Amino acid sequence: MAGIYIHIPFCTKACHYCDFHFSTSLKNKTHLIEAILSEIEIRKDYLKGELIETIYFGGGTPGLLSKKELSAILEKIYRLHSIKKDAEITLEVNPENISAKYIKEIKSLGVNRLSIGVQSFFDEHLKWMNRSHSAKQAFSSIKTAQNEGIENITIDLIYGFSKLTTNQWKENIDKVIALNIPHFSAYCLTIEPKTALAKIVSKDATLIPKDETSLNQFNFLIEKAKDEGFIHYEISNFAKEKCFSKHNSSYWKGSSYIGIGPSAHSFNSFSRQWNISNNNLYIKSVSSNKPFYEKETLTTKNQYNEYVLTSLRTVWGTSAEKIKTEFPEFYRHFIKHAEDLLERNLLKKQNNIFFLAEKAKFMADNIALELFAD
Ligand SMILES: C[S@@+](CC[C@H](N)C(=O)[O-])C[C@H]1O[C@@H](n2cnc3c(N)ncnc32)[C@H](O)[C@@H]1O
Known part of the structure; x- marks a missing residue:
């Protein structure tokens, strides 16, 4: 998909x-x-x-x-x-x-x-x-x-x-x-x-x-x-x-997408790339076969942080199981901080999936920061 x-x-x-x-x-x-x-x-x-x-x-x-x-x-x-x-x-x-x-x-x-x-x-x-x-x-x-x-x-x-x-x-x-x-x-x-x-x-x-x-x-x-x-x-x-x-x-579920046109981003789990944000340069580069985008290969840490940031904002939540299987090196870090947020009533947990508590929704990005690996 x-x-x-x-x-x-x-x-x-x-x-x-x-x-x-x-x-x-x-x-x-x-x-x-x-x-x-x-x-x-x-x-x-x-x-x-x-x-x-x-x-x-x-x-x-x-x-x-x-x-x-x-x-x-x-x-x-x-x-x-x-x-x-x-x-x-x-x-x-x-x-x-x-x-x-x-x-x-x-x-x-x-x-x-x-x-x-x-x-x-x-x-x-x-x-x-x-x-x-x-x-x-x-x-x-x-x-x-x-x-x-x-x-x-x-x-x-x-x-x-x-x-x-x-x-x-x-x-x-x-x-x-x-x-x-x-x-x-x-x-x-x-x-x-x-x-x-x-x-x-x-x-x-x-x-x-x-x-x-x-x-x-x-x-x-x-x-x-x-x-x-x-x-x-x-x-x-x-x-x-x-x-x-x-x-x-x-x-938000991490599927692949291609972004076409100036400034558009593309993502395929392992890398992210973004086109030039300038219409004239974009037109010139595309038509003369010159590079028109920059690319970043995502480390496992980037992928983990990205998953936490996007999933936490959604109704599907952040799955501890997924982190355990896909990012095992960050599992202990995640659980330690997620349990702490749970105790502070900023997260809720159901079936090993963590969700933002109602009162934490307005500060979703700050909560995600607490879970980030650095
Ligand atoms: C890509 S823009 C949509 C552009 C569309 N042509 C328009 O003008 O409505 C997507 C949406 O992001 C929201 N948005 C853009 N800049 C914003 C800002 N600085 N703060 C809050 N919402 C913003 C607006 O609601 C906008 O419709």
Whole structure:
């Protein structure tokens, strides 16, 4: 089981908080798509013929792809890989990309899941984030997608920013429920270095979110989501039964994936590699057969740490048995620290699998650090 990720590095506007790789100049879009098509060809053997169960177009804004461009990429993938019959094919879109015509087009190409970047249903927040859509568009785009028969929809929301009151956060979650969406991601705002947001808050400290407010919003979220029948299956992800993201779940379970496009990462248990985060350099390197990625071979310690970090964030937990068999040299270290966290009520244990206790979920990464081998 393996997945394919395609990074589409273009956006019409830069969100103030975002440090993902993208360009707001679309003039190289055609050349970039050509380079993506070449990379798919060049790296066709990376997954060693494994069956592909998921294809994910992320960004940037993949919703900026025309039907023709999307079709060319999918055609190439289908020609060079074995794709499972009911593969999950996700397209990240922004609300302003959605129209009934566009949904019909992408559906006809096999896209069966949409990830819509909503962030908030309040115009004042969208403006503050420098989003290119309105709250009304957020709402109507979801309705349009549903009316066109796409049920498998997820939306992204952000909480823990200074402009968001707890009542507004409650209203945002109520909207998700009212819209009958089977999946959503809720991310706590991080102020990434060198973003416009980092600059803005450096000039006005009152805009730095308060940890206590973010924690309250997170606690409200997990309670409310549970009451409404959502499974909190990863720290930032909530889904109704059978509606988990297959693509992201396979990342968290350690399956192999190939990442195509500038800045995309690939992983195959033993190594990780990442493409250049520069559109022009990527295009030039791919077309002139020059190296366009860096690679890191993962030591057993890296693999152990990676497993702890990702598994602990999920509903499947961290298996002591797996550590014993696959990373025996770290088993004693793991058990010593996991038992200590258990005693401090930060972890729970069931059938020799360790899970984050509810109160530890907001600090998952710090807990994982305590279990890391160094
Ligand atoms: C790759 S981005 C999706 C891009 C998509 N084009 C959009 O603009 O919505 C994935 C999600 O990560 C979240 N995100 C990105 N930067 C963030 C930050 N600094 N803090 C919290 N969430 C962030 C947003 O919710 C975003 O939708």
